[in-house]
Amino acid sequence: MNGGETLPPRAHLLIVDDEANTLASLSRAFRLAGHDAAVCDNATKALELARAQPFDLILSDVFMPGKDGLTLLEELKSQGVTAPVVMMSGQAHIEMAVRATRLGALDFLEKPISTDKLLLTVENVLKLQRLESENRQLRHRLGKHEIVWKGEAMRRVMVQLERVAASESRVCILGETGTGKELVARTIHERSPRASGPFITLNCAAVPGELIESELFGHEKGAFTGAAGRHVGKFEQANHGTIFLDEIGDMPLSMQAKLLRVLEEGEVERIGGDKPISVDVRVVVATHRDLESRVREEKFRQDLFHRIYVFPLVLPPLRERRDDILALVEHFAAQVSAQNGWKPVPFTAEAMEALQSYSWPGNVRELRNMVERLMLLASDGKVDLATVQLALPKNSVGGIVSSLSSSAGLAERVQGFEREVILAELKHSQQNVSLAAKSLGLERSHLYKKAEQLGIDLRAMRRRQEQPQD
Numbered sequence: 001m002n003g004g005e006t007l008p009p010r011a012h013l014l015i016v017d018d019e020a021n022t023l024a025s026l027s028r029a030f031r032l033a034g035h036d037a038a039v040c041d042n043a044t045k046a047l048e049l050a051r052a053q054p055f056d057l058i059l060s061d062v063f064m065p066g067k068d069g070l071t072l073l074e075e076l077k078s079q080g081v082t083a084p085v086v087m088m089s090g091q092a093h094i095e096m097a098v099r100a101t102r103l104g105a106l107d108f109l110e111k112p113i114s115t116d117k118l119l120l121t122v123e124n125v126l127k128l129q130r131l132e133s134e135n136r137q138l139r140h141r142l143g144k145h146e147i148v149w150k151g152e153a154m155r156r157v158m159v160q161l162e163r164v165a166a167s168e169s170r171v172c173i174l175g176e177t178g179t180g181k182e183l184v185a186r187t188i189h190e191r192s193p194r195a196s197g198p199f200i201t202l203n204c205a206a207v208p209g210e211l212i213e214s215e216l217f218g219h220e221k222g223a224f225t226g227a228a229g230r231h232v233g234k235f236e237q238a239n240h241g242t243i244f245l246d247e248i249g250d251m252p253l254s255m256q257a258k259l260l261r262v263l264e265e266g267e268v269e270r271i272g273g274d275k276p277i278s279v280d281v282r283v284v285v286a287t288h289r290d291l292e293s294r295v296r297e298e299k300f301r302q303d304l305f306h307r308i309y310v311f312p313l314v315l316p317p318l319r320e321r322r323d324d325i326l327a328l329v330e331h332f333a334a335q336v337s338a339q340n341g342w343k344p345v346p347f348t349a350e351a352m353e354a355l356q357s358y359s360w361p362g363n364v365r366e367l368r369n370m371v372e373r374l375m376l377l378a379s380d381g382k383v384d385l386a387t388v389q390l391a392l393p394k395n396s397v398g399g400i401v402s403s404l405s406s407s408a409g410l411a412e413r414v415q416g417f418e419r420e421v422i423l424a425e426l427k428h429s430q431q432n433v434s435l436a437a438k439s440l441g442l443e444r445s446h447l448y449k450k451a452e453q454l455g456i457d458l459r460a461m462r463r464r465q466e467q468p469q470d
Contacts, residue, residue, distance in 0.1 A: 011126055012053075013037045014083075016046040016060040016072065026059070029115045035122075043072035050076055055083040057125050062089035062096065070100060077104045080232045084125050088113060147180070147187055148331045151323030151441075153316040157184075164311050165191035170263075172308050173286035175315030178363030181286035182246060184315065189242040194282055197241025200234050205247035212255050214271055217262070223272025235268045235279045242282045248308065249289035249300060256301045263307045283308065318360040318367060322441035325356045328364065332371040345375045350385040356441075357421045358392055419454040422447070426458075433458055 013035055015026050023039040030037040040046045044067060050058060062069040073085055087100045090111035097108040107121055149158065164171055165188045173181045182201065189199045207215050218233030234243055262268055267276035285308045294300035329347060337344050360366055373391050374383045429435035437447040451458045
């Protein structure tokens with residue numbers, strides 16, 4: 001290379017060409033540039049090598065005896081090989097280059113290739129990989145995969161998460177929709193000994209029953225109508241890593257039996273395949289359903305339940321972790337600002353109090369979307385109480401303040417808001433003071449004191465509830 005930034009030492013390359021002289025000259029050029037180059041003279045062997053070990057770049061000829069380079073490219077992509085591929089040919093034409101690009105080739109070089117041009121191409125590919133890696137790290141720093149918490153409810157969860165992450169135990173994450181089950185699963189993976197391996201996800205409720213076996217275990221070409229090529233399933237893709245099966249409670253019974261076999265034997269068999277394939281995968285599952293009830297109703301296999309329910313991890317709904325709402329709002333506001341290139345938008349104390357008082361049926365997912373909506377609606381460079389009232393559902397506790405007189409002062413409006421929130425929560429909990437206090441994130445004695453200040457007679461309410469009915 002001519003000056004500038006040097007290539008990383010010993011980048012791992014694979015060269016595929018049926019001409020021995022080409023293999024010798026290219027491998028020598030790469031070694032002189034400080035790289036490690038494996039060579040191969042046919043596509044079948046190249047596919048085996050690429051599946052067995054990671055390469056930073058695969059450089060392949062197009063025309064070779066037997067399986068050609070474009071077929072190799074197609075099979076590399078279909079089998080989940082993520083290494084970038086550069087094609088080369090001495091008989092290149094536009095149609096061939098277009099097809100190679102559509103199949104996923106990063107570049108197409110025409111032979112004969114000068115050493116300088118070849119090394120420049122490799123340098124550009126490796127720079128692109130470094131940029132992608134930096135972008136992933138940046139997204140991580142922006143908190144895309146960060147669990148934000150401050151209160152006791154999530155502290156208990158995080159203690160359990162740290163303990164189980166270091167093990168190989170199967171984890172069953174339980175919680176309402178929107179509580180962050182996939183985020184917790186990803187965190188378990190990232191804090192486990194398998195962190196350098198893949199993290200593969202499948203939402204069992206989102207895949208039609210007739211396709212879920214192919215998604216999980218893969219299929220061979222021609223295995224069924226429409227199977228135009230080999231497809232590598234999620235379990236194979238997750239080899240040496242973690243597979244996350246979301247909403248496993250919705251998996252069809254027929255599929256549950258096949259999943260059980262994989263968990264017991266550590267092997268998968270593609271549809272249309274004739275031999276089992278060993279996989280080394282940690283399994284983490286999640287569901288918003290009551291799996292024990294599903295077992296009793298014979299909608300979920302008991303033997304599979306015992307296989308996946310090794311370490312249950314229960315995520316609290318957002319209404320039970322109100323201490324975290326302020327931190328979550330700040331986190332999401334910073335995230336939205338960074339992603340959109342916006343200036344920070346502050347939230348007033350009254351706006352934060354209103355957000356803390358809302359019940360959040362959609363949990364953290366709803367809060368994230370709400371923060372972005374509020375920032376779009378913000379006037380005068382801030383999110384205030386009026387903005388929150390505008391954005392929250394009109395039939396929610398967050399919209400109650402709008403029913404107060406517009407002539408009321410701020411303190412009076414806040415007190416009215418608090419009163420309606422408490423009354424709404426008492427109604428929701430059927431006048432059970434302990435449950436209402438827990439849902440509001442208050443001590444029982446604090447709720448009694450707050451209610452007295454707001455003119456709510458909890459003791460009279462309790463006496464009426466205890467009176468015998470005629």
